[in-house]
Amino acid sequence: MLKVTNLSVSYGETRVVDRLNLQLGDDEILMLVGPTGCGKTTILQALAGLVPISEGEISLPGWTATTNKNIAPEKRNVGMVFQDFALFPHLTVQENVCFKLKDEKLADHWIKLLGLDAFRNAKPGRLSGGQKQRVALARTLAHEPAFVLLDEPLSNLDAALKDSLRWEIRQALKVAKVPAIWVTHDQDEALSVGDRVGVLNKGQLEQLASPEICFDQPKSRFVARFLGEASFLTAEVNENCAHTELGMAPVRAQSNLSKCDLLIRPDDLSVQAVAEGGNGQVDWQRFEGESRLYAITLDSGIQVKVRSSHENSIAIGARVAVVVSTTHPLAVFS
């Protein structure tokens, strides 16, 4: 099990990773997300032994790296997958995967499993971005790493390819039974691919939990906003019920609160156009294919986002009635 205890990294006087603690299960995929500059890449570099750590330790069965005891990158048995693929352009797919490999049977296994059999003799220049990333992954996994670090592996690929390749990568990591830390900018990717999600803010881990918990029960407003559209409604909570200007909403059992903020996601609300009355006005709408996203300013002045069926087309400026329609408990912040 990869164990990271109180890990801090500083560049000069600036601490960019601040007392990070986490443990990675034997075949667990942990997604690391956070705003630009929050320290994601630095964490991967520290785990790989590419930057010195200023506090704490990193351990696997077999070695422990501390401030005073660096373990060289090649001794850590770490596999790395980057957004720019990092393949040797003059070598074929087969040669890239076999580079410095003792057991070529493993190369064969991963070349076949990742659908690269037909391209064995091709050089990277002739491959698509998705194929190149599969080669990089095959090469990484063929070396039987103790853990894998992926730094935005899909960010150079188009949207349609990203969607399928993220599942292929997840599947391959699970087949290899190797733990992985995967840095991404893409919230959908973080929520759909990871076993757990770690949300970073200014070098600190703000929340580390399952995707469902991070999304539905975020620890802070920052996490709530970072993982998706979030609006906050003023509410009064009695037992399992929040009373808001849009009606009652279920919340987890807790002490009564006379004034708090209720986290509302676009799917928690429904909207209908009304000839008169209502409680808000449409600011803008965005067609999303299967759905439409509305921004609505309520009569109280608060703006909420509402996701609705694509068939429910409402003009900008129209009066609308917005109500809470969810049945799952929402998060509150005091």
Ligand SMILES: Nc1ncnc2c1ncn2[C@@H]1O[C@H](COP(=O)(O)OP(=O)(O)OP(=O)(O)O)[C@@H](O)[C@H]1O
């Ligand atoms: N070699 C370095 N020397 C000094 N400062 C650095 C160095 N590398 C990164 N930094 C700074 O450390 C902070 C964290 O950088 P890092 O690249 O880890 O962030 P990130 O979360 O991966 O960002 P992004 O999402 O933009 O890739 C940033 O403020 C960055 O400017």
